[in-house]
Amino acid sequence: MKLLKLSCDQPSFKTLRFNSEGLTLIVGDASSRNSQDGSSNGVGKTLSLGLVHHCLGANADSKLAASVPDWMFRLDFSLGQDIYTVERSGDGKELFLNGQKIALAAFRRWLNDRGPFKLDDTVERLTFRSLFTRFARYHRDDCTNPLQTRKESEYDGLLRSLYLLGAEFSLVFSKRSSKQELDQIKQTVTNLKGDKFLREVFRTGANPQVRIEWLGKEIEKLIKDLSQFQVAEDYRQIEQVAENLTKKLRENEKNKEIIRFQLAGIEKSLTQQPDISRGDLLALYEGLQSIFRDEILEHFEAVERFHNGLSANRQKRLEQDRLGLSKELDQLESEWRDIARERDKQMQLLHGKRALDEYAATANILASYKEERARLDEFLTFSDKLQERSQMVKEKRLSEDKLAFNYVRTNPIKQADDEFKKLAELLYPRHPSGLVLKNNLGDNQLRYNLDVQITGDDSDGINSARILCLDWVFLMYGANHSMDFLWHDNRLFADIDPRPRARWFSYVMDSIKGSGKQYIASLNTENFDAMADFLSESEQSVLRSSVKLTLRGDTPENRLLGIHFGKPT
Structure with missing residues (x-):
């Protein structure tokens, strides 16, 4: 051209x-x-x-x-x-x-x-525009790095420069593809771990395989439980009636205990002797003869009669109270039996049956466990495939590392290196220079490191000279183009x-x-x-x-x- x-x-x-x-x-x-x-x-x-x-x-x-x-x-x-x-x-x-x-x-x-340009359809990122710039550096950023032009990545600069030097570039493309695939696999695993089920598993530090085994056992239990589930649609209403009856029984028991306590008190009172016996009372009066006049002591018989009267009335009243309390206790006992029978009847209705909402809750737990197990199964299956693919890609890259090492040892850009040194020596004598191609073993997209060196290239003038010399090599000794x-x-x-x-x-x-x-x-x-x-x-x-x-x-x-x-x- x-x-x-x-x-x-x-x-x-x-x-x-x-x-x-x-x-x-x-x-x-x-x-x-x-x-x-x-x-x-x-x-x-x-x-x-x-x-x-x-x-x-x-x-x-x-x-x-x-x-x-x-x-x-x-x-x-x-x-x-x-x-x-x-x-x-x-x-x-x-x-x-x-x-x-x-x-x-x-x-x-x-x-x-x-x-x-003799473009290779199998290699992406090679176009007329991307290669032409190396023969006509227009923007200021085109003129700062001999291998990269404006807005170019390091990979693009390496690929296009090697292409114009006639060097092998399939391994360049392959390593980039491998790196991108490995990064994608890593990102996929990260995205999978972001699933709400998996995120909780990994947050707690649980092993997914252990979790799957536990879920399997729990699912079996829940399935068996649901299969034996007898649902009573009015379970909650019956349960409420039974609870109310139980409350009545408890109230009944409390009332009976109170009556029993009262009856025990009456029994105790009935068995107790009068406060002062006749002999004691008589001894008292005799002891008082030396102090009181005789006419006063003549009333002993009257006092004794009064005291005996009080004791008889008290006993009669206690007997009446005991009779009344016994009747009340019998009534409570009868009520208790009736309430207990009714409560047992209600409880029998619930025997072997469970509430509909309890069934729904159990079913929801089962569904949740099944979904979590499915997600974990999917993750482990897919993760195994990803790990297998990752291993294959890594093995391929190791193989290509060796191929690239052997390729570099052949000094494939020797002619370009010789011409570059000649030009650099012409411009800056006694400044070591050269094009150096090395195998890049790093975890990155770059298959090779290509150094365009003139000692002192931190100087703006010498850096510009690197670009002049490399571009001239592209023009006069390059490959894959007919640029004139x-x-x-x-x-x-x-x-x-x-x-x-x-x-x-x-x-x-x-x-x-x-x-x-x-x-x-x-x-x-x-x-x-x-x-x-x-x-x-x-x-x-x-x-x-x-x-x-x-x-x-x-x-x-x-x-x-x-x-x-x-x-x-």
Whole structure:
């Protein structure tokens, strides 16, 4: 795939024609006070790359849609011997391929099928858009990690980079699938344990198998109990009558006890002797003769008669009371027998029978136990299957660990590593560098660790150099693509010192001759001019002749769009 021309239907737009081979430079004069390097408010060097992405199926840019929604941008490009034209409006809504209107999704499918990448249908997450970015890093986040572009996961970055290096990637995909399956199994078990029955079992620390055995015994008991259950629909009414009769019996017993106590008191009173016997009374009177006059003592017979009269009356009254209480006791005894017979009759009606609500409660407990046992059976059965599947996946991964180990030992990216070292050594001599592929045995989705290393890559300039070198390896020595161009924006050169930057362009100009490939770069004027002291006259001449577009920030007309695109209001 090569780029031929970037143009627009608006006359103010600065058309960009790409050299069919070798170096194409876009130089931006960022001396304007309002210019911001690498942003949409600049002169347009980065925007030109953004418009290529726009024409090749990127999501519509909000600033472009807001500023120039009706402008039609056009990109002419070639795939093999065929030339294609794609036109797209600034808001992204209108899209034409070779003059024929096409939906964005259909155009992306066309790029996947007909584009420069040999996509493997069996491997997910490989698309034209995801791979193309490595040959045209547009966003700032595309330019921070050589293996990952904007919004890419570590797995995606590894997979796509290995794919472009021609390395084995089936094990990469397989480990991710295995990890996802193991995580899903783990999550499924967790979800199962969240069941209301299982949650209580695990909360109490009970073993599900032990619980199932206990439930089985309890269910058998309840089934037997229900089979012998005789329901009396009026059980509760009869039970209430029986309870009332029992209360009457208890009241009767209490009353009888009171009468028995009273009768016992009467019996005791009847058996007691008079308080003073005749002999005692006479002895008393005789002892008083020396004190009282004789006429007073003459009344002894009268006193004795009075005392005897009182005793006889008391005995008579007690006998009458005893007779009355005995009759009352007999009446209570008769009532007690009648009440007891009635209560026994009611109790006999309940014999062997139980209440309907008690039957319902027992049936509910049985149903609850059956449901819990079914859930536990399902959990243990499914859990066993999950554990079996988990073991199979783990065994497969162990096997693949060994395969990956043996694969890494073959040094499959040796050529890419050699070329990367050559470039890194050119830019930063005496800085150890290389592409290192290692087997990743961790519990994660990554099959390999791929290190893109230039010692000192914590420096912004050296980090940018890692990206330049790896992208060049993708272009010149990569696999699974027919990309014939590589575009590097000024932001990748801004932190590289003039000397290594000059070495880079000198190498590119020399090595790209006769390759049929394009190298497109955008540079600020100061970055462009600063290389002059480190380039030969002939190299400076080639570099100057490679400039296809010069953009300035002094007036709107000298910008890419010819207007103040994206300027704050």
